[in-house]
Amino acid sequence: MDIEKVNSMDFGEFVDVFGNVIERCPLIAAAVWSQRPFSDLADLEKHFFAFIDALPESGQEGVLRCHPDLAGRELQRGTLTAESQREQSGAGLTSLGTDETLRLAELNAQYRARFGFPFVLAARLSDRTAVPRELARRLHCPPAQELRTALGEVKKIGRLRLADLLGADPAKL
Numbered sequence: 169m170d171i172e173k174v175n176s177m178d179f180g181e182f183v184d185v186f187g188n189v190i191e192r193c194p195l196i197a198a199a200v201w202s203q204r205p206f207s208d209l210a211d212l213e214k215h216f217f218a219f220i221d222a223l224p225e226s227g228q229e230g231v232l233r234c235h236p237d238l239a240g241r242e243l244q245r246g247t248l249t250a251e252s253q254r255e256q257s258g259a260g261l262t263s264l265g266t267d268e269t270l271r272l273a274e275l276n277a278q279y280r281a282r283f284g285f286p287f288v289l290a291a292r293l294s295d296r297t298a299v300p301r302e303l304a305r306r307l308h309c310p311p312a313q314e315l316r317t318a319l320g321e322v323k324k325i326g327r328l329r330l331a332d333l334l335g336a337d338p339a340k341l
């Protein structure tokens with residue numbers, strides 16, 4: 169898909185296509201549509217990220233809370249979004265043994281109890297051994313730093329999803 173095609177989309181089509189660039193936050197795509205035309209993919213991405221950066225802290229935490237746990241209940245129940253399902257299975261999180269699943273559930277619960285939002289990590293840039301290791305490490309970070317780190321991961325996920333949609337190389341963004 170090229171940028172002319174993106175710029176020609178009406179509101180409904182745009183939100184249908186880009187509504188899950190930020191996991192379960194179609195409102196962000198709805199707001200970004202008002203900023204068109206976009207000069208290129210990097211410009212489009214910039215508007216998604218600027219919206220997140222401009223949110224008050226409560227809104228940024230809300231964006232994080234829209235993310236399903238990695239290897240959590242929604243994966244087990246089969247209720248993940250298509251994008252999240254693909255990302256989590258690509259990282260090997262759909263084929264964990266019982267011990268690994270329990271360990272991740274325990275770490276996810278500790279993380280949520282400490283920070284008040286779920287642990288977010290771009291699964292496509294990670295794998296089943298790195299996820300629990302990174303979770304255990306970030307569990308000890310100061311809350312303000314952790315909020316920044318988690319939002320950075322939301323942006324990495326969004327960048328990869330946008331690149332998929334536009335058939336682009338994410339490294340060139």
Ligand SMILES: NC(=O)N[C@H]1NC(=O)NC1=O
Pocket residue numbers: 191235236237238251252255256286287288289290291292325
């Ligand atoms: N919790 C969490 O990081 N979830 C996200 N990560 C990812 O790559 N896809 C998701 O849904």
